[in-house]
Amino acid sequence: MARAQPQFVCQSCGGIASRWSGRCDSCGEWNTITEESGGAAGGPKRGKQGRGSPVKLVSLDSELGEAPRKSTGISEFDRVSGGGLVRGSAVLVGGDPGIGKSTLLLQIAGELAKTKARVVYISGEEAPGQVQLRARRLGLSDAGVSLGAETNVENILATLGADKKADLAVIDSIQTMWTDTIESAPGTVSQVRASSQALIRYAKRSGTAIVLVGHVTKDGQIAGPRVVEHMVDAVLYFEGDSSHQFRILRAVKNRFGPTDEIGVFEMTGGGLAEVSNPSALFLGDRETGSPGTAVFAAMEGSRPLLIEVQALVADSNLGTPRRAVVGWDSSRLAMVLAVLEARCGIRLSGHDVYLNVAGGLKLSEPAADLAASAAIISALTGSVLPAENVYFGEVSLSGAVRKVSQPDARLREAGKLGFTGAVVPEAQTKKSQSNLSVSQVSNLADLVAMIGAGSGKENTNSSS
């Protein structure tokens, strides 16, 4: 066998270089290249070189109707995965350490095992005692999950192959796994890649659904194994703010279902509880009497969600006033503030601006612009926004308010939760089917005028 060449692998993107350098040419990250000894490809060994054997080709038509799925009994997970776990599929569940990945997967394993499915849970991080303790806390001690503590992939595959075929195998976590075929330490890109490859190959061959748990680094990448994202069938992120009890499961890739769906959970003393009506939860402790809050009608995948956006505008004696934002994009806030200054004549340069999305949710939709603007204007002018209104619309640099997707679903959700009014982009709803009283704005200046007029208080809409 040829001598294994050392190679230099970027721990961030998995790019391979022939020599060491401080910066990765592929992704531009600094100090991520480490030396790993050869065989990093970890692919299956071939007999004779250059001599392949023909494979059987088939047509696109199949006898199977839908992908054979197994509902997990946790409907928020089923919603995100597109209806449950698909036989022989590989799913990566990523998230910050401590967010609740192990808890979620143990609950899924337990629920599935209760339906007489065979479920194996392999923990590479915790001793069996720890997992058993957690299972007791979750009331899953007698659910019938087979538990193993192991980090060697060959041993795991032997365990899975020995007995009856498992329906689900959970590998917690992929960063702790290592295979004999590679010399590098566990957690390095080549180990993670080779281990995942071996496990995924087993999944395809045996029909066992495999769930890999992956930790995420500070900057939001699944540590090291961004390479794994390409190999698996679905990538789900489990996110949330550890100071809040809400947890969001989000699909970022799904070969068997929609992406952009979210599942909402609440971390309780007895594990993760499903939240089937998240809007009610997110609006739970809303204060309606104070200025600076607006309710945004958001869409997360196919699900509408009402979220409170809060703003505080305070006089600043700093040369560069503070802009702080939690749960939204700070450059988006800077843009909205610039548009308010330049197009609506609202002076904010002498003020600190704080923006917060209640409940620890992270918004990524540009449709939140209008709600954020309304909250900021309300906070600045001190005029309380009507508590019965929801807001949505994207603000462009010209100050125009643009249309957003799925207005009817947003309005319907607002109606369901007792809202009676909505402020929406002009031309958005050609007489909407909802029975909300819809006010249309074509320009951010319209919104400023509307809030000023509504309050009867000081109106800062004076052009400079």
Ligand code: TYD
């Ligand atoms: P865990 O699933 O271990 O996180 P991860 O696998 O993503 O690292 O979750 C750990 C946190 O969850 C821990 O801080 C305690 C909390 N927790 C609860 O609040 N209630 C529970 O019932 C359980 C099992 C955990």
Ligand code: MG
């Ligand atoms: Mg864990």
